[in-house]
Amino acid sequence: MADISSNFLGIKSPNPFWLASAPPTDKKLNVLRAFEAGWGGVVWKTLGSQVKNVSSRYSSVDYGRRRMMGFNNIELISDRPLGINLQEITEVVKLFPDRAMIVSLMADNDRKSWHELIMKCEDAGAMGLNSILDAPTG
């Protein structure tokens, strides 16, 4: 049997399949389910200054009889309090230490905000950071 374990910059995961920073990775309950299913790692949904999301949030393009050939999303970064996200990240890392835990960040556009957020994420147990310079819908 081939060895499908992955080493990304020293961040190890049992397989090369991570969940991208998006709605499925925005809280402990989902991420635990993902890890139980076998995902190698997650990029926790982008943290920054807390936002408010709207309803509705998604639309899609169907093609023929297939649903969701393309998917469109207007959800912003995490709308949960930063402290809760960080606490849950710590808890998940303790429960699944063999999985990659990357935290996605988009701080306000100044050096101090980025530094504070990076420090908090590292303290929470992040193994890597995903810096978002783009508008992170989803």
Place this chain on the structure above:
Amino acid sequence: MTERGMGASVGQDPEIARMVVGWVMEKATIPVITKLTPNVHSVVPTGRACVEAGSNALSLINTIQSVTGVDLDTLVPNPYVAGKSVFGGYCGPAVKPIALKMLTTIAQDEITSRVPVSGIGGVSTWRDAVEFMLLGASNVQVCTAAMNHGFRIVEDMISGLNNWMDEKGFDKLEDFIGRSVAAITHWEDLDINYHHIANINQDKCIHCGLCYIACEDTSHQSIHIARGNPYNKYTIIEEECVGCNLCKLVCPVDDCITMVEDRVAPEYVNWKDYQKLGLPLNDH
């Protein structure tokens, strides 16, 4: 974009990206992956700026700005928010080819190829994942497929990857990461003497005529129709076929139409050599 007054411009401007990544690298003590926006004409300038500013890795692509459609009853584009909509971020299987192209440009560039890349953009199956990795991604990230089918899709991805690697004799991921990058070249380096022509397997043909219509109306009139009862018979006019693949692409039967190699000449000749030699241009 939907972010409130920040974000997009930072990721689109290489110099601002360089500054922000610089801030991040001043503080971070763990690996930093910078996610690139596809909403630029090329991801290489922003990718280079991020790598030069010290980013340990890149990931791409983020979502593509889009309007997915307009409701023809309400006349409001979707998704609907109290009679309005906004541009959203497009992802899912439809964006995979765009992501693969952008990934390849990162893998081919001398600066951006120095760092590992995490591949994103419509990865739904183990096959998609392998394609991203062959074009330079060290791993992949998935979202839409999980939102569509649930987390358990990873079970098939794990077993599919394992089986494919065993079949191909790859022991570890590094054995094939980036293996297909060099196979994407410049148009002027392609071999002009390479030629293939279509062949229709008459045992598999269901006589639907889709290949005939496509070739007749929009391509090179290279399929002959012999009208019959109850079925018409379709055969390739080999001297007219330019080997475009269209008939094979429209054929609804797997492996019914195959492309058979039929070189013009044995030696490799690219476009520059071809011009120097004064060889003939299209003769039909």
